[in-house]
Every structure is written in C-alpha cells, then in structure tokens.
Amino acid sequence: MYQLNEILENKIINNLIAEFERSPLQLNKPHESDAEIIKLGNLKLAMTTDSISEEITTGLYDDPYLIGWMIVTVNISDLAAVGTTPIGILISEIIPKNFSDEKIKELQRGISDACKAYDTFVLGGDTNEGENLILTGTAIGIIKNENTLSRVGCKPGDIIYSSGRLGIGNAYAISRLITKSNSLLNYKPTAQIESCKIIGKHASCCMDTSDGLIATFDQLMRLNNVGFKLREDWEKVIDENALKYSRNLNIPPWLLFAGQHGEFELIFTIPKALNKVFLEEALLTGFEPIELGKVIPEKKVKIPLYGKMMPIDTAFIRNLPAETKGDINHYLESLLKYDSGLKNTPCMNFTTH
Amino acid sequence: MYQLNEILENKIINNLIAEFERSPLQLNKPHESDAEIIKLGNLKLAMTTDSISEEITTGLYDDPYLIGWMIVTVNISDLAAVGTTPIGILISEIIPKNFSDEKIKELQRGISDACKAYDTFVLGGDTNEGENLILTGTAIGIIKNENTLSRVGCKPGDIIYSSGRLGIGNAYAISRLITKSNSLLNYKPTAQIESCKIIGKHASCCMDTSDGLIATFDQLMRLNNVGFKLREDWEKVIDENALKYSRNLNIPPWLLFAGQHGEFELIFTIPKALNKVFLEEALLTGFEPIELGKVIPEKKVKIPLYGKMMPIDTAFIRNLPAETKGDINHYLESLLKYDSGLKNTPCMNFTTH
Numbered sequence: 086m087y088q089l090n091e092i093l094e095n096k097i098i099n100n101l102i103a104e105f106e107r108s109p110l111q112l113n114k115p116h117e118s119d120a121e122i123i124k125l126g127n128l129k130l131a132m133t134t135d136s137i138s139e140e141i142t143t144g145l146y147d148d149p150y151l152i153g154w155m156i157v158t159v160n161i162s163d164l165a166a167v168g169t170t171p172i173g174i175l176i177s178e179i180i181p182k183n184f185s186d187e188k189i190k191e192l193q194r195g196i197s198d199a200c201k202a203y204d205t206f207v208l209g210g211d212t213n214e215g216e217n218l219i220l221t222g223t224a225i226g227i228i229k230n231e232n233t234l235s236r237v238g239c240k241p242g243d244i245i246y247s248s249g250r251l252g253i254g255n256a257y258a259i260s261r262l263i264t265k266s267n268s269l270l271n272y273k274p275t276a277q278i279e280s281c282k283i284i285g286k287h288a289s290c291c292m293d294t295s296d297g298l299i300a301t302f303d304q305l306m307r308l309n310n311v312g313f314k315l316r317e318d319w320e321k322v323i324d325e326n327a328l329k330y331s332r333n334l335n336i337p338p339w340l341l342f343a344g345q346h347g348e349f350e351l352i353f354t355i356p357k358a359l360n361k362v363f364l365e366e367a368l369l370t371g372f373e374p375i376e377l378g379k380v381i382p383e384k385k386v387k388i389p390l391y392g393k394m395m396p397i398d399t400a401f402i403r404n405l406p407a408e409t410k411g412d413i414n415h416y417l418e419s420l421l422k423y424d425s426g427l428k429n430t431p432c433m434n435f436t437t438h
Numbered sequence: 439m440y441q442l443n444e445i446l447e448n449k450i451i452n453n454l455i456a457e458f459e460r461s462p463l464q465l466n467k468p469h470e471s472d473a474e475i476i477k478l479g480n481l482k483l484a485m486t487t488d489s490i491s492e493e494i495t496t497g498l499y500d501d502p503y504l505i506g507w508m509i510v511t512v513n514i515s516d517l518a519a520v521g522t523t524p525i526g527i528l529i530s531e532i533i534p535k536n537f538s539d540e541k542i543k544e545l546q547r548g549i550s551d552a553c554k555a556y557d558t559f560v561l562g563g564d565t566n567e568g569e570n571l572i573l574t575g576t577a578i579g580i581i582k583n584e585n586t587l588s589r590v591g592c593k594p595g596d597i598i599y600s601s602g603r604l605g606i607g608n609a610y611a612i613s614r615l616i617t618k619s620n621s622l623l624n625y626k627p628t629a630q631i632e633s634c635k636i637i638g639k640h641a642s643c644c645m646d647t648s649d650g651l652i653a654t655f656d657q658l659m660r661l662n663n664v665g666f667k668l669r670e671d672w673e674k675v676i677d678e679n680a681l682k683y684s685r686n687l688n689i690p691p692w693l694l695f696a697g698q699h700g701e702f703e704l705i706f707t708i709p710k711a712l713n714k715v716f717l718e719e720a721l722l723t724g725f726e727p728i729e730l731g732k733v734i735p736e737k738k739v740k741i742p743l744y745g746k747m748m749p750i751d752t753a754f755i756r757n758l759p760a761e762t763k764g765d766i767n768h769y770l771e772s773l774l775k776y777d778s779g780l781k782n783t784p785c786m787n788f789t790t791h
Binding site: 097098102110111120121123125133136138139142175176178189193194200210216219227 | 460487530532542561570572
C-alpha cells in the first residue's frame, strides 16, 4: 500500500476503510477497479457510487441539465470500465430551498436524457433539503464477459489505447474556473458503455479518465508495477477544440492531461498478441480506439516533451489540488512552473525507451 | 395518484420522477415498496438509497458513531421491509474540512459495527469535501422468498403487527430538538434483518417506521385503499422509556406515533388464515411480534383516544413538518393543539368498528 499511499486520495480512502471487513463475495480489492465486482452464483454484478458536490460549489458545473447528465455519466462510466451492461441507477438529491422548479426540471431532464443515451433507468432515489445542491448516484450492472476487467493486469509491451480524444474536460475546467469566459467549449462527455463491450473482451486492464489522463496513468502504474510511455505525436490524441483553446491561452497542451477534470474516456491496454483481433472487431462495430503508447517495465509515466522523453512527477501532479487547497490560480501557476522546469531539464534518454 | 399526492413528500417525488421511464426489469411501482425490486432471470435483487443530511443540520444527530450506525441501519431497514438478505452497502461521504480525524474514526466505527450487526459489508464508496457532513448509502440484497413483499397487499381483517415497541425515535427527537436535555434516552435502532425472514414468508404487506407509525399507516392506507384501527391498550406497544419520558413532559403518548422520526421497526399485516402458522414460526425463532390492531375497510387511521375511537387526520400530521417550515417548537405546538381538539370532539362511534 505504500506506493498507493503516496497519493493523498488513496491515503484518505485507505484510512476510511481501514476498519471495514471485505465481503467474501467481492472479487476486486480496494483501488483495483472503477466499480465493485460481486459474485452471486453464476452472475457477476458491478456497482459503483459517485457524488457530484465539489464540482457544484466550485462553480465548475452550474447548468442543472449538465449536472443531471453528469451524475448518470460518471457512474455509468465506472461500470463501463469493468465491461458492464448497466441495469440502472439510484439517485439521492440534496436540493436547496431556493432551487427553482425550472432548474429542477432541467436537472431531471439531464438525468433522463443520460439514462436514455445509455439504455438504462432510474430505479429509485431519495430527496432531501440542504444548503447546496448535491447529487449522489449509485449504478448497478451485470458483467457478461467471462474474464473480469479491472485496473489490474497490464504487462510491459501491451499497447495503450483511449476510447476517444482527450483533454476537453480540463479545457472546460480552465474556461469555467480560470478565464471564466463564456467560451464555445462544449462539455458533455459520454460514458463508453458501447465500446466497453469489445474492450471487456480483450483488454488486460482498464480505467476511465474521470480524473484526467495522468491521474489514470499514475494509478495504473502503482497498481500494476509498470510504466506508460506516450507516443511521439501525442497532440493528435487531444480533442481539437481543447487543443485550440489551450494554444490560445498559451497553456502547454500536455497540461490538458494533467488537470483533474477528465472526459470519461476509457484508457485500456491490449496485449500485443490480441491486438489484431481487437482492432478487427472494433472496426466491424465502427469503434475507433486511439493508440496512446506502450506499457513499459520502468515505473514511470513518460511523455515526449521539448525534444526529450520526459518522466513526469505524477505524484506531484495528483497531490497538487490538495497542496494548493482549492486555489485554482495557484494550482495552474504551479503546473506552469513545473512545465518550465521540464523545459530546462537537460537532454535525457530520448531514444533508449 | 391523487390520494398519494395529498402528501407533500409523495407529490415532490412524483414531480421528480415524472419524466423518467421505468425499467422493464423493475417489479415495484413508485411508492409501493421500501426498496426497489429488480428481476434478473431467476433472481430478485432489492436496492435502496437513503441520505442522512437534514438529521445532521438540525442537530438531531451529532454523535459521529450514531451517524455511521444510522446510515447503514436506514438502508438495511428498507431492504428488511421487502424481506431481503443484504449483500452490502456503498457509502458516499461528504466530509467538512474541520471534521477531526477522531470524529471520522467514530463515524467509520459506527458504519463498521452496523455492518457486523447485519452480517453485511461496505462494498465501496466515494468521498468528497463539503460544508456539512452528509452521508448517502445504497444497499443491495437478494430476495429469497418466492412472493415479493411490498407495501401493497393487505386486506380488511388482516392483523397488524409491529416487529417491536414504538416511540423511542420521537422521544429521542424531542430530547434532542426541544428539551435539549442530556437525557438517558438511548437511541440506537436496529434494522429488522432477522425477523424479516419470517415476515417475508407470511405478511400481506410491510413497511418500516422510518418516519413514525402514523406516516407508515397513512402511506399504507393510500396504497391499499384500507384503514387501520389501533388496539384499545395501544400504550403497551410503546417503548417503556419513551412512554415515561413523554409522561414527564406532559406530552400525550400517542404523539410518539405522530412525529416523523421513527424507530425502524417493521409494520406488517398477516391475513387471519395465516396468523396461527406465523405465530408458531415466530415463537420457534424467538421473534416476538407485537399485535397493533386490525386492517379495516374504511380508509381511516383510528386510535382509541379519550374514550372515543378517533379518526386521525394523518395528512395534516404528515404535512405538518413542511407547513411549519422546520420550526420544531411551532410543529410541536400544532400537534398539541390538534390533540386538544381531539379531546373536545364529541363522543363518536366508539364501539361500531
């Protein structure tokens, strides 16, 4: 656990669950899976719970429709990362007294639209009055694949893929929290409930980018004792609007991987021997996975940056939101300073890995 | 839905879910069950979600251990009301920045102890920072009985039972919110996960007393188009400490049924023809159900009070917390005034029903 505990979020979770016994029916260990996996006779159920709270108080989300859409999406995305067919979701809503009927209608419309998009249903819920709007969703589904997909299982040599382009989550966060512009950035991510069917059949591990790509890489690195090397032309995996937006603001594009507001794509690894079959099957269904790079033996996350193959201090990046205590400008300044440091790092083993 | 909508809480829920499609796998309709019931092949799953939020902001709960105990209990109690064997619970915690490590430890100890008491497990969770402590639990279980127990199914002539003595929830609420005394009242209710096994085999309907007995009767009345008549010596079903406490404060004991903070007992009905078998089976396991009265054809909740068989305005009582806008003293005054009115009601058909 030491390596996991280097990350504040993991440490907090480990403290919270220290006294809890594990269910003998539960197949996954803590941290090892985006959703909990329960064996019931011949059946495997997946369950997950996720709240939307800080995103509302910080102002990251203020459109009730988006909040409704997201409470379903964040939970269904966790189910997707273990290759699940969703059954439904339960939603508990804490609603402030002054929240208008119109806003409630929009909130519920977002929930309803997301359920339709994922072919799933609100099964039940709870409602309370409170100071701030807080939603908590709990999604449940069935795992139909024989092998259980989790965050654990990738090996050096495996090919890393993303289910889609990255970076729009963090570009959106910059637009909401820093520039506070009414930009045209359209943030409405989709849980990968369709593509996860193929991913679940072939992938050696999988995790969604709910906290951004670097957090995903970092957690997978700690769980699998491997590293990840991004492809040379990684800018091509960035969402076009996000890339343009970061360029306009003079923010180094790789920081779109570093911020902790993700896009809910699936990051997964395919063993080399299965790659051909996987790609053929993906092609047949119209799913276009994006190759990100390779799994490497060295426990580092490496990005080709400024003419060098740069190991990134992912622990620093993941702990930075807590270190900067929610001061978003301080957070961005620290990231930019870290980036400047990288620029001035002497040339390293660019070609050896 | 008209009759359900007379109750503000039902109306709010109906508005929230108006646009949602129902899952074809879901066996229960809205309001008809303490937990959602999902059919998966030969398997029936039960799920429920419940938050503890207002109970904390009002000061009703401030002991972290009790809060931890309760987030498990309220959810497992809903599973018990549909005759479920629990699999586990997921818990999302919103924790304020200034909440000490010691308090967190107590909170988690309460959760852990409750899980052990119900032979169940925390399967997963989520944690966020927020202004106020808010916990949301989602419990899941398997229904092993063939017939599905819900709030619907009782008929006139059925015998009404409680799984245990009532009133301690409201006595505790008075001690916390009104007298603010450090009384000796010990509030630590237990979800009826053991007795529900026998109840689930024989009962025609079931609902827990999470909102107090009168709210339970009122909701069952609206769903089943029947009424409920309490036994003559109903004081005997009240918890001894609660009864003593209400007497000391000069609060009419029947108001311990009226307040909306319950004791998480199960209220259930047994058809006359099954009563003997039910009682024999209960006896064998050491379960001592308490007879409360009879299901009657007339859609009224009747309590023998002040020498009369008194129909209670349960809609008034259930809507009173909203009407009095959280002013707890105004709420109690209104209840006492209503009670005075009953005293002065001319003699009614005491013996006819």
